[in-house]
Amino acid sequence: MPRSLLDLAATRLADADLVRVVAQALDGTGPALLAQDPGARIPDDVPDDVAAVVTTSGSTGIPRRVWLGSEALFASITATAARLGGPGRWLLALPLTHVAGLQVLARAAVAGHAPVVLPPGPFRPRAFAAATATLPAGRRYTSLVPTQLHRLLDDADRDVLAAALSFDAILVGGAALSPALAARAADAGLKIVTTYGMSETCGGCVYDGVPLDGVRLALDDAGHVLIAGPVLAHGYDDPAATADAFLTVAGVRHLRTQDLGVLDEGPPQHLDVLGRADDxxxxxxxxxxxxxxxxxxxxxxxxxxxxxxxxxxxxxxxxxxxxxxxxxxxxxxxxxxxxxxxxxxxxxxxxxxxxxxxxxxxxxxxxxxxxxxxxxxxxxxxxxxx
Structure with a gap:
């Protein structure tokens, strides 16, 4: 039976409700979560085994809805917790309309805690510091894009640096982290974890160049990065796009990305992403x-x-x-x-x-x-x- 969707962009939820709606989406007792920019057309329903739908334009500008299943989301959440040293409290500093923000919400919900959510609007380092101060004791995590990290490091307020230093891991993804910015963060003592992934892999699936547990990488003859493992999406709402992006290699389903990379088979495998093939x-x-x-x-x-x-x-x-x-x-x-x-x-x-x-x-x-x-x-x- 098709499932209805809960549009996160158009829903005002109290923090306590966030855990409930995510749990219901993951176990199939509630509507699937819809992560898309406000104003986009809402599909009528999705297949029963889809727990979340992420709408992404990608670099091509062609809107695509990615169908994420419960098993893929759980695999990503579990592997992330294992890599980071266990579940923790999360600060949500990214929009829920994109996979990185949705995953912060899902990780927090699976850990049994509502995330602390930054106020809407432009990212402000001092608001980040104030929100961090409300996180309970224990392991602390957040996820940022490089622009946000730039702003944290550029802010001269001591409370901002102290807040950033309190995190056991700051995941940085969504765009390449430049070596200079990574060096600045390391010099400041921040615990940065670089992530690589996309909506089709439930967000980041390669941390500091090493794939998460269960994820396997390969390169095709042209050097494109291929990703396999339990974190892969079902596909898109467009069957032709799904057939073009997802392929079977040696009996294993892979996502063919548009990124070029250099792969060291290890073990463990280690990936250096060179950039998009069309960049x-x-x-x-x-x-x-x-x-x-x-x-x-x-x-x-x-x-x-x-x-x-x-x-x-x-x-x-x-x-x-x-x-x-x-x-x-x-x-x-x-x-x-x-x-x-x-x-x-x-x-x-x-x-x-x-x-x-x-x-x-x-x-x-x-x-x-x-x-x-x-x-x-x-x-x-x-x-x-x-």
Whole structure:
């Protein structure tokens, strides 16, 4: 019998009710949880074995509803608790309309505790500190995106740092964590756990490069990351999309991601994600992957967050542009180009540098590359001196 859905975006629930509705969704006695942005069309129902539906646009901008089963969610929650050292109290700092926020809610509910929830609105470090102060004693966890971690580390208030230091683990995902930001967090003493995953894997399924218990990784011939294990979604509400993304390899069901990676079989397996296969700029007839350029520049020379995009150019086809925030004095374009030449290679060196107050975001904190590229197209076009 099809199940009805509870739209989390349109429901006002007291904290105590959150545990109840999640428990009922997981055991099948209540409606499935619907995580989607406000205003999206609500489906009439879902199959009986679906416990949660996450609506995601992904990088393609094509809306897809991901069907998550109870077994997959329980597998993810159990493996996460085992990796982190046991169940704990959770601070919810991400929207419930996305899988990372939904998973914080589900982990807290399975542990038997209502999460402490940050007030709605923009992320504010001092609100984070105030909410953390209300968490009961015991193991403490939260999940953030890199932008939120940036803001915590940039805040000079001692209470903010003390709050961040009180967590036994801060999961950071949703976007790549730059080496510079990871180093800042480590220097501050924060217990950071980097996560990799997506809605189709119930959120993060690889922690600090190592897959959670039961998860297995592989690479296809093109270097795409393949994920197998009990955390996989049933699929999408679109059968054709499901058939395209989920495939059987040697008798085992896998999700074929659009990410490129390098895999060390170990044991344990260890994955380094290189970035999305389609995150390249074709400039002068050469494909330039943007991830290594961003990693070389983020947190370097007064730069903060960095997004590298391509914009149309008569001479190059596409021009490599670095769009960045600053934490101090902005470096010159020539200094940026020299840095990338030394670390990545001359062909990858940006030919423009655009400084912004903040990078455009979508979802729970991922950089919106389309909006960033639009911004770069309209920015002044300083040319390098060499």
């Amino acid at each position: 390249v700029v074709l400039t002068g007839g050469v494909n330039v992957p943007v991830a290594p350029v961003e990693a070389a520049l983020a947190g370097w020379g007064g730069l903060g967050e960095v997004c590298v995009v391509g914009v149309p150019d008569d001479a190059w086809g596409q021009r490599v542009v670095a769009v960045a925030t600053v934490t101090g004095h902005a470096p010159t374009l020539d200094a940026v180009r020299a840095r990338v030449r030394d670390v990545v290679g001359a062909v990858s060196a940006p030919r423009s540098l655009v400084i912004v107050d903040a990078l455009p975001l979508r979802g729970p904190g991922k950089v919106d590359r389309r909006a960033t590229a639009d911004l770069a197209r309209t920015a002044p076009d300083p040319r390098p001196e060499n």
